[in-house]
Amino acid sequence: MIWGDYSLEDGVRKSVCLDDLLNIHLKGNGSELWLAYDRNRELPPDINDEDDADHDGGADDDEGQASSDDTDHDVHTIDENQWTRWRLRSAKPVISLSPAFPNLPFVVHPEHNYQLAPGAETRLFMRIPVAVTVADKTDNNLRLTEINAVELVKTWFGTFESGEVCYWVKTVASLKVRPEMVRAHRCYCPVLIRNESDDFLHIEKICLRVERLSIFEKNGMLWSDQMRVVHKGGDNFSDLTVDGRPPAEAEGATLLTRPRNPVREGIALRTFKALNQLPVINMF
Known part of the structure; x- marks a missing residue:
């Protein structure tokens, strides 16, 4: 599961993927959080049950929910305009990802x-379908943004x-x-x-x-x-x-x-x- 806390000291980068649908990229740069996201493939919100049953990453496997902080991930290929920079109060922020209803x-x-x-x-x-809440746990769980899992x-x-x-x-x-x-x-x-x-x-x-x-x-x-x-x-x-x-x-x-x-x-x-x-x- 992607839900949990991610330490982002200076220079640390992490990427997580939700159900093979949504990639969220996090980078630490001092007191700044750099955040970007992209979708692996567009699935409309009206996925029917037959499509869901055939979709990879079902109940019995964990694919599409992995977390990675290696340096050869697609985090390098994110367009510069996709990044949002957040100036935070902590020099060593801990970013929390949690589910929320839209x-x-x-x-x-x-x-x-x-x-x-x-x-x-x-x-x-x-x-x-849920949204992903991005919050700064080191600042009383200050909510930064929410990203819907699907459009x-x-x-x-x-x-x-x-x-x-x-x-x-x-x-x-x-x-x-x-x-x-x-x-x-x-x-x-x-x-x-x-x-x-x-x-x-x-x-x-x-x-x-x-x-x-x-x-x-x-x-x-x-x-x-x-x-x-x-x-x-x-x-x-x-x-x-x-x-x-x-x-x-x-x-x-x-x-x-x-x-x-x-x-x-x-x-x-x-x-x-x-x-x-x-x-x-x-x-x-």
Whole structure:
């Protein structure tokens, strides 16, 4: 795994690779950090399950997650304009790399559109691509930047009258965890949905508010805490609560990242795409 701390004394260079997708290059130059990144190959955010199953670097191997500080790495071939220089307070900075959810909610969809009967509940697992947070551990974990593991597409979620910008990702929401689909750049997010309205709940699109979720790690796999969504009908708003601990499938997991917005309960937000809402529209 690439998550952890990297000492960057003067002249030290390190390069890490996430899932054969993203290369991050770090160089120490006194009190300066030099940072650059590039992508091995462009994979769109709507990787389907068949493509994922065939992708190198699956759950049972560590390729694409190696760290290297040798001097003949591609770090020498990075274009000068790709480097960003950070003047830090420590003469011997320790740079921390950790996973984080990107800064907007995600619109995802289940494997099949279906109806949830009044009083019924279902538990879905969603695989969300993470970002890499770069922080200076020697300066109280000062956050320097974030780099998305994959290029993300923005969309609009809501109605003509009200809505919000989200990321669109064509990763399915499934009823069970599939070990063959585990990837280092994706986090499994369990969501428990309960329909407390008097009508069937039509689940076609789900807005997952990742800013309220933590990220945990167990055996090389990323997990979020479970989000509970209670739909009560009316104007399509749902009550959200977050457990704040690893799900049962990842008992004993290590906390890597706390949520951007740590509010765990008392939230009423639009979660499901109603029949009269706008379709998902790609934005630029």
